[in-house]
Amino acid sequence: MTKKIDRRKNYYMVIDTETTNGLKFPLVYDVGYQIVDKKGNVYVRRSYIIYEIFCKEKEKMSNAYYAEKLPQYEADIASGKRTIKTLYNIRKEMLTYIEEYRARVCAYNLLFDKRALNNTLSFITNRKYKNFFYEDTEFCDIWHMACCSLLQQVTFDKMAYNNEWTTPSGNVKTSAEIAYRYLMRDADFEEAHTAFEDVLIETELLLKGLRMRLTSTEMEVVYNPWRKPQPPYKEYVRYVESLIAG
Numbered sequence: 001m002t003k004k005i006d007r008r009k010n011y012y013m014v015i016d017t018e019t020t021n022g023l024k025f026p027l028v029y030d031v032g033y034q035i036v037d038k039k040g041n042v043y044v045r046r047s048y049i050i051y052e053i054f055c056k057e058k059e060k061m062s063n064a065y066y067a068e069k070l071p072q073y074e075a076d077i078a079s080g081k082r083t084i085k086t087l088y089n090i091r092k093e094m095l096t097y098i099e100e101y102r103a104r105v106c107a108y109n110l111l112f113d114k115r116a117l118n119n120t121l122s123f124i125t126n127r128k129y130k131n132f133f134y135e136d137t138e139f140c141d142i143w144h145m146a147c148c149s150l151l152q153q154v155t156f157d158k159m160a161y162n163n164e165w166t167t168p169s170g171n172v173k174t175s176a177e178i179a180y181r182y183l184m185r186d187a188d189f190e191e192a193h194t195a196f197e198d199v200l201i202e203t204e205l206l207l208k209g210l211r212m213r214l215t216s217t218e219m220e221v222v223y224n225p226w227r228k229p230q231p232p233y234k235e236y237v238r239y240v241e242s243l244i245a246g
Contacts, residue, residue, distance in 0.1 A: 009037045011101040012140070013044075013094070014206055016198040017113045020053065020064035026116040027123055029053040029061060030073070030082075031090060032196025035103055036203055038210045044097055047196035049077060049084045052124045066193050073194075087124050091132060098137060105133065106140040108176040108202045110221050114139070142202055144225040145209035146179045148218040151229040156182050157236035163187045172233040174226040179205055 005011075015033040019026035028050055035044040054061060054073070061070065076082040098105065107113040117132035150156065151174055159182055160166070165173045177191045180201045191198055209219070 005043075005101055011035055011037055011043065011103040012206060013098060013101070013103040013105050014142075014199050014203045015094075015105060015107045015113055016195045016202060017116050018064075018066065018193065018195050019116050020057070020060045020067075025119050025123075026112070027053050027057070027060065028116045028120045029057075029064070030195040031117070032194075032199045033094065034196075034199055034203060035097060035101055036207070038207065040203070040207050043101065045196075046093070047082055048090050049073065049082050050090065050120065051084050051086050053087075053120065055084065069194065087120060091121065095134065098133075104138040104140050106142055106202075106206055108142040108146075108179075108198075108205065110139055110141040110143070111223070139221050140206075140219045141221040141225065142206045142209065143174065143176070144222050145214055145219055146205055147174055147225040147228040149209060149212045149214055150179060150183065150205070152232050154232075154236065156229075157233045159185075159187070160233065161237060161240060170234070170237075171226070171230055174229055176202055176205065183208055 013033055013035050015031065017028040017032075018030035019028050021027040030047075030049055032047040033044075034042055034046070036042055061067070064070070073082065077084060097103065114133070118130055121132045122130045151172075157172070160172045160178070163181075165178050165181075167173060176198065177189065180191075181187055181189045183205060191201065
């Protein structure tokens with residue numbers, strides 16, 4: 001699926017990864033992405049299994065967080081739904097599309113996906129290469145966008161409170177799954193936790209943020225954006241509890 005490039009438009013490459021090897025040095029075995037414009041028109045869609053990790057690192061794969069999904073991956077590969085490629089070819093194609101479309105790379109918690117892809121490149125090349133993307137690549141964190149806008153709405157606070165979307169420490173959750181539940185007003189929605197399927201929901205969250213006309217600062221990649229919705233949420237909780245107390 002490709003469409004003609006219109007230089008008057010801004011394009012966004014939304015990516016997602018699934019990883020193994022823990023959180024300290026995550027390695028990507030599943031990567032999905034699509035290129036869209038701000039109206040949601042899709043120009044490129046891709047879903048790949050990384051050969052060097054999925055096929056050659058069986059022990060690491062058996063310990064993946066979502067290892068129970070491995071039989072489904074095998075079935076999808078056999079049916080042609082998912083394609084196995086080397087990281088070299090996946091990266092080459094992604095970088096080509098980024099240059100062609102002058103696309104900004106976006107993800108929900110982009111710092112994690114970027115680090116995981118860097119780790120995987122470093123691991124596969126025995127540390128010869130460590131940066132998956134070019135230095136001049138532009139990035140955008142959909143998580144930060146959501147935390148600056150969607151997840152600061154009073155209606156979100158109400159839905160989160162009613163559905164107990166909080167951590168043991170009392171902070172409101174801000175994951176892509178929670179944000180999409182709120183966006184769609186579907187408290188029972190669950191992420192697929194497969195890269196391309198999660199790209200689809202993250203794209204909807206990106207498009208929502210673009211429609212809300214966020215500033216360039218609110219689209220930046222920052223550490224711990226989850227902190228931003230906490231003050232308004234906790235203020236809402238205090239207000240509700242004061243009403244209950246009479």
